[in-house]
Amino acid sequence: MSEVKKPTSNNTIFIGQKPLMVYVASAFSSLLRRDEVVVKARGKYVSKAVDVAVFVTKRLGFNNYEVKSIKTDTEQVGSGEQTRYVSAIEIKIGKKG
DSSP, X not given: OOOOOOOOOTTEEEOOSSOHHHHHHHHHHHHHHSSEXXXXXXXXXXXXXXXXXXXXXXXXXXXXXXXXEEEEEEEEESOGXXXXXXXXXXXXXXXXX
16 A cells, blocks of 8 residues: 655645755745745654744744644555654744734
């Protein structure tokens, strides 16, 4: 059984191995063009996604943005005997008001 991927829009940022500030800059850039940005991460990168959301909403002196919603989930990776489950998070950030 294969994993079904949902289509993603251009306002989604997937967190990975790059430095934190790369994702923070990407989030700000997206927010300048759109009303909302979605930060997604799985596994060991979940904490980095939370850090990105905190930087965008609280740490850099811009009080224009807030966390709109947070969704957590467990995703299945692999198949058969190679199946494992990893935590996932989706944080939606948007303009206040």
